[in-house]
Amino acid sequence: MERQNRLLPLVGGRDTVVALGALYLALGFGTALVPTSHNESLITVLVVLSFISGSGLVLLIGGYRLPHTDIDSQFHPVISVWCLTGIAAMLVILGLYHLQPDTGLSEPVRSIAILTGFSSVAGFGVGVYDAQAKTHAHRLERQNELLERTQRQLEESNERLEQFASAASHDLQEPLRMVSSYLQLIDQEYGDDFDEDGEEFLEYAIDGAERMKAMIDALLEYSRVETQGDQFEAVDLECVLDDVRKNLEIRIEETDTELEVGDLPRVEGDPNQLRQLFQNLVSNAVEYSGDEPARIAVSAERDGTEWVISVEDEGIGIDPDQQERIFEVFRRLHSHEERPGTGIGLALCDRIAERHGGEIWVDSDPGEGSTFSVSLPAASDDSLARTGRIGPPAE
Numbered sequence: 001m002e003r004q005n006r007l008l009p010l011v012g013g014r015d016t017v018v019a020l021g022a023l024y025l026a027l028g029f030g031t032a033l034v035p036t037s038h039n040e041s042l043i044t045v046l047v048v049l050s051f052i053s054g055s056g057l058v059l060l061i062g063g064y065r066l067p068h069t070d071i072d073s074q075f076h077p078v079i080s081v082w083c084l085t086g087i088a089a090m091l092v093i094l095g096l097y098h099l100q101p102d103t104g105l106s107e108p109v110r111s112i113a114i115l116t117g118f119s120s121v122a123g124f125g126v127g128v129y130d131a132q133a134k135t136h137a138h139r140l141e142r143q144n145e146l147l148e149r150t151q152r153q154l155e156e157s158n159e160r161l162e163q164f165a166s167a168a169s170h171d172l173q174e175p176l177r178m179v180s181s182y183l184q185l186i187d188q189e190y191g192d193d194f195d196e197d198g199e200e201f202l203e204y205a206i207d208g209a210e211r212m213k214a215m216i217d218a219l220l221e222y223s224r225v226e227t228q229g230d231q232f233e234a235v236d237l238e239c240v241l242d243d244v245r246k247n248l249e250i251r252i253e254e255t256d257t258e259l260e261v262g263d264l265p266r267v268e269g270d271p272n273q274l275r276q277l278f279q280n281l282v283s284n285a286v287e288y289s290g291d292e293p294a295r296i297a298v299s300a301e302r303d304g305t306e307w308v309i310s311v312e313d314e315g316i317g318i319d320p321d322q323q324e325r326i327f328e329v330f331r332r333l334h335s336h337e338e339r340p341g342t343g344i345g346l347a348l349c350d351r352i353a354e355r356h357g358g359e360i361w362v363d364s365d366p367g368e369g370s371t372f373s374v375s376l377p378a379a380s381d382d383s384l385a386r387t388g389r390i391g392p393p394a395e
């Protein structure tokens, strides 16, 4: 193959095809006009002329038009090789035919010109097809290389960002710990000496330091989703939701929340990250329930090889313009005074879903409630799908 590629330029490209075309055109006129031993009708002369010159014309026009086709010029020699191969193959056949006893061509020059003309045109057709296929394969290869390079660059830049966020949030923890502990010391040692304003300012400072700690911890967690996650295993989402209910027990009781969990499947994933994801969604549904106690329903639906798990609430809902943006880091729709939070919970859910090869999205009507849905890959031993308790049976 390598050797063939090195030989290709030697046979020339488009010029060879054009030259062959001109040669057959000339041969056509030459052989048709040179008188033969017997008298020929005008029709015979015209037929011979059109057969040989016709082949020449096809090669001439085809070769001339090659730069206007979608064939890459580096594959033009492929076409000329096929034309020459066609001629050579025909000459070999004629040679073998000639070797047979009692056989011979009545007008050898004309016959050879006509037959090799036809075979060169056939070679041209095959060559064009071959060169087109090679051009497409070459383009696909180049596109693949480009895609791979872009993917590598993206992965590298993602890794660098993760390292930066991880290092920055890790390094910020230490000075922040100092600020917090000295603020608490001031509060303990000198708190009684402050007047009302002083106490209020100190309270703001302590609150600010605590908020910053929560944000840095959340950012650190966010930056470690890919690098410090556990191995995937079959995870029973009913157990995950049991844990979520236990962890949020006090808030659920205090707020009179109704949390209804339907039959849930087993999915393939990281149990800790999935618990974190559903805890964020349920905790948000409690937080943004509005004036009434929260009513939350968790359900599952099969979608091909995935499960779509939905967490539905009847809370305050989300403005359509904001429904995509709430998944960005630190994007909050309320001030800290209105509702506490770090603004990183949904960004974390998005990243966890992404690590599982899934997606997260929200459907919401302001004032009516929101449904957050997450698609996750079904576990290979997903018994719910097999028994058909939820959705159609697994394929």
Ligand code: ADP
Pocket: 280, 284, 285, 288, 313, 315, 316, 317, 318, 326, 331, 332, 333, 334, 340, 341, 342, 343, 344, 345, 346, 347, 370
């Ligand atoms: P946080 O809750 O800490 O502000 P999140 O990333 O969890 O951060 O949520 C981002 C924003 O999305 C919230 O500030 C809130 O405005 C909105 N949001 C999240 N969940 C709900 C929900 N269930 N109902 C209404 N709004 C929500």
